[in-house]
Amino acid sequence: MAVVEKQTDVLKTKGERTRHVILTTAANLATEEGLDPLSIGRLAEATDMSKSGLFAHFGSKEELQIATVEHAASLFVDAVITPARSAPKGLPRVWALCDHKIGYLERQVFPGGCFFAATSVEFSHRPGPVRDRIEDMLRSWLSYLEHAVEQAQEAGELVDTLSACEITFELDSFGMAANWQHRVFGDPSVYDGARRAIRERLESLRPA
Amino acid sequence: MAVVEKQTDVLKTKGERTRHVILTTAANLATEEGLDPLSIGRLAEATDMSKSGLFAHFGSKEELQIATVEHAASLFVDAVITPARSAPKGLPRVWALCDHKIGYLERQVFPGGCFFAATSVEFSHRPGPVRDRIEDMLRSWLSYLEHAVEQAQEAGELVDTLSACEITFELDSFGMAANWQHRVFGDPSVYDGARRAIRERLESLRPA
DNA sequence: GGAAGAATAGAACGGTCGTGCTTTTCTGTC
DNA sequence: GACAGAAAAGCACGACCGTTCTATTCTTCC
Numbered sequence: 001m002a003v004v005e006k007q008t009d010v011l012k013t014k015g016e017r018t019r020h021v022i023l024t025t026a027a028n029l030a031t032e033e034g035l036d037p038l039s040i041g042r043l044a045e046a047t048d049m050s051k052s053g054l055f056a057h058f059g060s061k062e063e064l065q066i067a068t069v070e071h072a073a074s075l076f077v078d079a080v081i082t083p084a085r086s087a088p089k090g091l092p093r094v095w096a097l098c099d100h101k102i103g104y105l106e107r108q109v110f111p112g113g114c115f116f117a118a119t120s121v122e123f124s125h126r127p128g129p130v131r132d133r134i135e136d137m138l139r140s141w142l143s144y145l146e147h148a149v150e151q152a153q154e155a156g157e158l159v160d161t162l163s164a165c166e167i168t169f170e171l172d173s174f175g176m177a178a179n180w181q182h183r184v185f186g187d188p189s190v191y192d193g194a195r196r197a198i199r200e201r202l203e204s205l206r207p208a
Numbered sequence: 209m210a211v212v213e214k215q216t217d218v219l220k221t222k223g224e225r226t227r228h229v230i231l232t233t234a235a236n237l238a239t240e241e242g243l244d245p246l247s248i249g250r251l252a253e254a255t256d257m258s259k260s261g262l263f264a265h266f267g268s269k270e271e272l273q274i275a276t277v278e279h280a281a282s283l284f285v286d287a288v289i290t291p292a293r294s295a296p297k298g299l300p301r302v303w304a305l306c307d308h309k310i311g312y313l314e315r316q317v318f319p320g321g322c323f324f325a326a327t328s329v330e331f332s333h334r335p336g337p338v339r340d341r342i343e344d345m346l347r348s349w350l351s352y353l354e355h356a357v358e359q360a361q362e363a364g365e366l367v368d369t370l371s372a373c374e375i376t377f378e379l380d381s382f383g384m385a386a387n388w389q390h391r392v393f394g395d396p397s398v399y400d401g402a403r404r405a406i407r408e409r410l411e412s413l414r415p416a
Numbered sequence: 417g418g419a420a421g422a423a424t425a426g427a428a429c430g431g432t433c434g435t436g437c438t439t440t441t442c443t444g445t446c
Numbered sequence: 447g448a449c450a451g452a453a454a455a456g457c458a459c460g461a462c463c464g465t466t467c468t469a470t471t472c473t474t475c476c
Contacts, residue, residue: 221444
């Protein structure tokens with residue numbers, strides 16, 4: 001009777017199921033150890049497979065990395081975008097997006113924090129399809145948030161003395177910095193601080 | 209007659225000079241390609257040396273990485289901390305610290321942006337002396353900025369309804385996010401946005 | 417339940433890595 | 447300008463990398 005079935009249940013063949021396990025493991029390890037330093041052998045060990053058996057699913061390391069990025073992207077969408085879409089347009093949705101983003105970091109959908117914050121730094125100076133997918137995803141996130149900000153401005157719920165782009169930058173900064181501080185210093189209380197900063201900033205941007 | 213002589217001039221022996229060249233090159237490459245993926249061979253090529261000739265200066269890759277981190281730390285201090293120390297205590301120094309930090313990013317003291325933002329993500333899940341030095345440096349920066357914020361609060365130039373820690377978090381967030389956006393998307397105009405956000409936030413934190 | 421084909425494993429390759437050892441070249445000092 | 451020691455190079459090593467090819471085991475469907 002479940003309306004939403006878990007993604008795993010819909011994977012019919014054994015190949016699809018193993019591929020799913022591999023990509024989940026890869027995305028998790030990539031956020032902690034890095035996407036590129038994650039070797040085929042290391043990943044095979046973590047999934048109890050042989051190097052060649054795992055390798056056969058992808059054909060090259062680059063294809064594996066691309067698949068990992070796309071897998072991570074769908075997890076991000078499920079965790080942040082989709083739930084926020086049920087919030088009403090305007091200010092509530094802006095807040096929902098920020099709040100779910102922090103939640104996604106806080107409950108460690110990936111053990112090393114945001115997958116895209118981690119890998120974008122790694123690949124920013126390495127042209128190729130892997131970098132392109134990572135950047136596409138980040139651009140999508142930022143422009144989606146910016147679009148929500150614009151709608152809030154048009155509804156008169158946020159001032160328009162600042163551009164939507166500037167407001168988006170400020171809002172996203174707090175999430176990014178919290179992700180980074182948690183990763184580096186290990187203190188999860190930064191997420192409360194980030195939420196407070198975002199809430200206060202949104203409050204101060206409301207027209208008088 | 210120069211009161212401040214360039215650091216290079218004070219390096220007497222040939223060994224000290226080449227070591228300096230190696231570390232500068234290493235720090236630059238590390239911000240773009242990563243500190244760990246930077247191999248001895250790659251660094252030897254970039255400095256026109258043989259692998260073994262370069263290696264002999266450090267004895268191990270880890271020692272090379274430690275030396276690189278410490279070299280980068282001294283560059284950061286020269287670019288951000290030292291110039292800000294000439295600003296009066298209180299709000300002006302808080303602003304000077306933030307402004308010089310943005311300047312350090314903007315004029316690309318390191319080609320890949322902030323050395324410590326880049327390497328801390330890389331090493332946060334890899335215990336050892338390299339990670340320890342990186343985190344020590346970051347902790348020093350944040351606590352120095354926080355101390356300046358406290359002084360501004362004590363002088364009545366900033367409200368104390370928020371803790372110095374919270375204010376520091378917000379101020380540093382903008383610099384971090386600008387560094388990240390410039391690195392990933394290549395748009396240097398984010399630094400103006402970061403400066404504006406910091407200035408506005410400091411303004412809004414002044415007692416009525 | 418047996419055939420067809422997908423999924424996995426095993427062994428081997430050329431290449432690069434960090435590192436040690438030996439030899440050659442260069443620097444600084446009397 | 448020669449001598450002592452520092453600096454640099456040359457070479458070889460074992461380990462691991464991504465990748466290929468072949469052989470084996472397991473799934474799926476009639």
